[in-house]
Amino acid sequence: MSAYSLEARRAKPNGWWGMAVFVATEATLFGTIFGTYFYLEFRAPHWPPRGIEPPAVAVPLILAGVLVATTLPMWTAARAAIAGRAAAARRAIALALVVQAGYFAMQMQLFQDDLAKFTPSSGAYGSIYYVLLGAHHAHVGVGLLLDVWLLAKLARGLTRYRVTAVRAATFYWTFVNVLALLVVGAQLSPNV
Amino acid sequence: MRTSRLELLQWVGLLGAALVWTAQLVIGYGVADSRCTLAGQRWGLDLRTWEITLMVVAAALVLIAEGAAVAVFRATRDRDHNDPPPAGRHRFFSSAAVVGNVLFLVIVLLSGLGAVAHTACRQA
Amino acid sequence: MAVDVEIGAAGLERVGRLERIWREPSGLVGWLTTTDHKRIGLLYLFTTLAFFLAGGVEALLIRTQLAGPSEHVVGPGTFDELFTTHGVTMIFLFVIPITTGAFGNYLLPLMIGARDMAFPRLNALSYWLFLGSGCFIYAGLFTGHGPNAGWFDYVPLALKQYDPGHAVDFYALGLIFNGMSSTAAALNFIVTLFKLRAPGMSLNRMPLFCFAMLAVSLALIFALPPLTLDLVFLELQRNVGFHFFDPAHGGDPLLWQHLFWIFGHPEVYIIVLPAFGIATSIIPTFAKRKMIAFPLVALAELLVAFIGFGVWAHHMFATGLPLTTLIFFSAASMMVVIPSTIQVFAWTFTVTMGRPEFRAPLLFIGGFIAFFVIGGLSGIMFAAIPFDQQTTDTYFVVAHFHFIIFGAAVFPILGGLYYWFPKVTGRMYRERLAQASFWLTFLGTSLTFFPMHIVGLLGMPRRVYTYSGSLGWDAYNLAETIGAFILAAGLLVIAFNLVVSALRGEPSGRDPFHGGTLEWATSSPPPPYNFPVVPTVSSAYPNWDVHDRLEDARRLELGELVLEHGHETPAATVRDGTLDEILEMPSESPWPLAVGISVLLTFVMLLTAHYVTAGFCLALIALSLMGWHAKEPGE
Numbered sequence A: 001m002s003a004y005s006l007e008a009r010r011a012k013p014n015g016w017w018g019m020a021v022f023v024a025t026e027a028t029l030f031g032t033i034f035g036t037y038f039y040l041e042f043r044a045p046h047w048p049p050r051g052i053e054p055p056a057v058a059v060p061l062i063l064a065g066v067l068v069a070t071t072l073p074m075w076t077a078a079r080a081a082i083a084g085r086a087a088a089a090r091r092a093i094a095l096a097l098v099v100q101a102g103y104f105a106m107q108m109q110l111f112q113d114d115l116a117k118f119t120p121s122s123g124a125y126g127s128i129y130y131v132l133l134g135a136h137h138a139h140v141g142v143g144l145l146l147d148v149w150l151l152a153k154l155a156r157g158l159t160r161y162r163v164t165a166v167r168a169a170t171f172y173w174t175f176v177n178v179l180a181l182l183v184v185g186a187q188l189s190p191n192v
Numbered sequence B: 001m002r003t004s005r006l007e008l009l010q011w012v013g014l015l016g017a018a019l020v021w022t023a024q025l026v027i028g029y030g031v032a033d034s035r036c037t038l039a040g041q042r043w044g045l046d047l048r049t050w051e052i053t054l055m056v057v058a059a060a061l062v063l064i065a066e067g068a069a070v071a072v073f074r075a076t077r078d079r080d081h082n083d084p085p086p087a088g089r090h091r092f093f094s095s096a097a098v099v100g101n102v103l104f105l106v107i108v109l110l111s112g113l114g115a116v117a118h119t120a121c122r123q124a
Numbered sequence C: 001m002a003v004d005v006e007i008g009a010a011g012l013e014r015v016g017r018l019e020r021i022w023r024e025p026s027g028l029v030g031w032l033t034t035t036d037h038k039r040i041g042l043l044y045l046f047t048t049l050a051f052f053l054a055g056g057v058e059a060l061l062i063r064t065q066l067a068g069p070s071e072h073v074v075g076p077g078t079f080d081e082l083f084t085t086h087g088v089t090m091i092f093l094f095v096i097p098i099t100t101g102a103f104g105n106y107l108l109p110l111m112i113g114a115r116d117m118a119f120p121r122l123n124a125l126s127y128w129l130f131l132g133s134g135c136f137i138y139a140g141l142f143t144g145h146g147p148n149a150g151w152f153d154y155v156p157l158a159l160k161q162y163d164p165g166h167a168v169d170f171y172a173l174g175l176i177f178n179g180m181s182s183t184a185a186a187l188n189f190i191v192t193l194f195k196l197r198a199p200g201m202s203l204n205r206m207p208l209f210c211f212a213m214l215a216v217s218l219a220l221i222f223a224l225p226p227l228t229l230d231l232v233f234l235e236l237q238r239n240v241g242f243h244f245f246d247p248a249h250g251g252d253p254l255l256w257q258h259l260f261w262i263f264g265h266p267e268v269y270i271i272v273l274p275a276f277g278i279a280t281s282i283i284p285t286f287a288k289r290k291m292i293a294f295p296l297v298a299l300a301e302l303l304v305a306f307i308g309f310g311v312w313a314h315h316m317f318a319t320g321l322p323l324t325t326l327i328f329f330s331a332a333s334m335m336v337v338i339p340s341t342i343q344v345f346a347w348t349f350t351v352t353m354g355r356p357e358f359r360a361p362l363l364f365i366g367g368f369i370a371f372f373v374i375g376g377l378s379g380i381m382f383a384a385i386p387f388d389q390q391t392t393d394t395y396f397v398v399a400h401f402h403f404i405i406f407g408a409a410v411f412p413i414l415g416g417l418y419y420w421f422p423k424v425t426g427r428m429y430r431e432r433l434a435q436a437s438f439w440l441t442f443l444g445t446s447l448t449f450f451p452m453h454i455v456g457l458l459g460m461p462r463r464v465y466t467y468s469g470s471l472g473w474d475a476y477n478l479a480e481t482i483g484a485f486i487l488a489a490g491l492l493v494i495a496f497n498l499v500v501s502a503l504r505g506e507p508s509g510r511d512p513f514h515g516g517t518l519e520w521a522t523s524s525p526p527p528p529y530n531f532p533v534v535p536t537v538s539s540a541y542p543n544w545d546v547h548d549r550l551e552d553a554r555r556l557e558l559g560e561l562v563l564e565h566g567h568e569t570p571a572a573t574v575r576d577g578t579l580d581e582i583l584e585m586p587s588e589s590p591w592p593l594a595v596g597i598s599v600l601l602t603f604v605m606l607l608t609a610h611y612v613t614a615g616f617c618l619a620l621i622a623l624s625l626m627g628w629h630a631k632e633p634g635e
Helices: A016-043 A058-067 A071-082 A087-116 A124-154 A160-191 B003-036 B047-075 B087-117 C009-022 C027-032 C037-065 C076-112 C120-142 C167-195 C207-240 C255-288 C294-310 C323-335 C337-352 C360-381 C385-391 C396-425 C431-457 C475-505 C545-556 C591-607 C611-628
Strands: C568-570 C579-584
Touching: A016 A124, A016 A160, A016 B003, A016 C167, A016 C207, A016 C255, A058 A071, A058 A087, A058 A160, A071 A087, A071 A160, A071 C475, A087 A124, A124 A160, A124 C207, B003 B047, B003 B087, B003 C294, B003 C323, B047 B087, B087 C294, B087 C323, B087 C337, C009 C475, C009 C545, C027 C360, C037 C076, C037 C120, C076 C120, C076 C167, C076 C207, C076 C255, C076 C396, C120 C167, C120 C591, C167 C207, C207 C255, C207 C294, C255 C294, C255 C337, C255 C360, C255 C396, C294 C323, C294 C337, C323 C337, C323 C385, C337 C360, C360 C385, C360 C396, C360 C431, C396 C431, C396 C475, C431 C475, C591 C611
Parallel strands: none
Antiparallel strands: C568 C579
16 A cells, blocks of 8 residues: 555545544534623623723734634645655644744733733633633644644654644644634624 | 536535524524623614514525425436435435425524514513 | 355455454453444443443432332432432433444444444543543442532532532533543544445435434534533632623523533434434334335434524523523424424334334334324423423423433333344344333333323422322322332343343344344354455345345455455445545554543542642643554554
């Protein structure tokens, strides 16, 4: 059996489908978080409550844009992996990882800054705000671990298994990045 | 009819009504919830306009899906659902979708009419 | 093969090689590292039956306490734990794992002509997570912290100020844990059904049992996240000071109910759909004809699951919500019964238009149809808001859901246990004893649950630990308790029949009932590699296609798609089942057990508020996952 030639295969690999179904559960989870956010907002006389400022718009939007941009190197990595170019795939993932890690570090800082201004125990707004952002950051964190593991695997070259792994990881990041736009949309919606 | 066109119509006929009803439920419930909660009224949505428009649009789209299902059903009238794909699969999905879409149409109409038939926001 | 063909020398040599490649070690290590879907199915079967026994004991204690007015068999606190744990056990630890984990796991690859599930190690992991979650919840019960706020655990009762101690934490963390098992299983089923069907089995030729499993798996994927989130919110509010459910801080107790029932209603279809799948397997076999309106029945499975996501607030008709918002759910609830009705007509016509042979499995399906019709009728009555507001939280509801869960989910399970018993053990059960066990169980079920309709309409509320003798409920309750013990006796007869037959039954042969699906085309019990050659498929009842089964024998001799040179199974395209590639499958592995243990440790640390240690356990999970993926199949 050749290492990774895919000319014979027409359907998406099992690993890709597995990631697709996993993404479906996570998308449902986030859909439920968004639903809860707006449900609680509809019942609040003031949102955010008096004493809490609505979040600033510029920095979260820019950061979300930066994260979405990392979709490009991930897609590049997937295409390179399918074409059998291990080094190109590794470079693309490494680039994505650096930017994503920078994004994550900045978000951790902003998260801490927010906590100094209001906490989850201040009320429903704080509670759902931190669940929304925390869940998203957790998914980014898992993505970072995936990137590192992929780089370790690809250091020894490409196999059919590893090509599927890169495709699955790209699917995951595409989902997380699209989600970033929705999360920041909900986060900033009080400004509308 | 060309196979690729049948393929597209098959999926529209099978999945269209389900997606349309989902949209009507989510949007219709959201509009009703905003109208009937204190803070949601900030959004200022008129219940009757939204619910009736939603029902009419949803019903129209379900009818289109039903049309697609019927078209595939008629195009495969000399086939059996056990036949090799794609024709057998087209027959299979369309014969089920023809019935399913009627069900969704009734739900869409009942929901829309129910939402406007009662005094708005009266406690159940 | 549907016709027993003599295997030639070349074929025998290939089969020998398959045997050597696929056989797993016996003994404890073999079972702890198994990735064979049949072994995992059996692990699920025995574990779920143990939980069925536990839930049954809880039920008998409940019925004993309620046998007469003002009894003192158990006190109110214990009673709360009993009905909560009974509900949680029967739903999460018995009926869902037995239909998906036991029946689904064992039968699915066989029915689609595959050698294993798409992700064999994930399959093993789903079992270990299930076992861990069950032990976790019962650890709560046995340490005096049994879940006690009802199986749907409403707030504010479940909040810290009204339910201090760990009971609710065992419930919440235990169900998150359990949900991970079901999600893993559902993911595996979906990818298996999409990709691993034998070449020729296009979507329109997939057996009805598989359509039911597809519907269940899709429903699990979309229903579990709202429950998980709800439970996370509850734990965050109870233990970390978040505010989701208390109005004083901007929360809403109805948020709990919405999220719970967005999960909870699809859950009840998840309970009943596999039972439909079992029924649609048994009926054609014993009616000796194909299912009438096959495409409609297949779609009805998926429709019920889908529409079931849009009816959740019918569990909240008495909460004071505005009619304008509730009416959507009333409309959908009235219509969700239609696909089930289509199925009932299809089943009944198939039997009456066939040449039915009323052996034990078909008797249980007959009982199932009777109970399902009655339970379905009482169910649709609740779609009318005024009626619901009178009967919610009374025994009328208890009657309805027990007719559905016991009558419509457990009866097919019992029928299925008899039906596939010869396939799994290679022996026949005792037919006359089985038929007697049906009548005893049918009588017990009817006597236990039918009077609940009446006593509910007379005003008896749910979840009361006792009642006054002056209300006129005594005779009904006594009848129900007597019925419960008759039902228990019936179940014991079934268990006796199966155990004795497993030890001493007559050899059954490959296909004692002339079933139409592929599991009957291979030996009883199936070999580790399921089929000597990947089956030829050209209809939804492949075992009745004699020509195709003769073709299998020919291909075995020639070595076409025997795949005896590796641990392999074919993958096909999703829609049309065209052969796409040959997959190298993993074999025995310790990693699923390692991940399962790490997850259990994480939940124990979360329960005992050792959050830093819980973080280390998360790292353990990550390390185990890396070990899992260290060696690639084929290396």
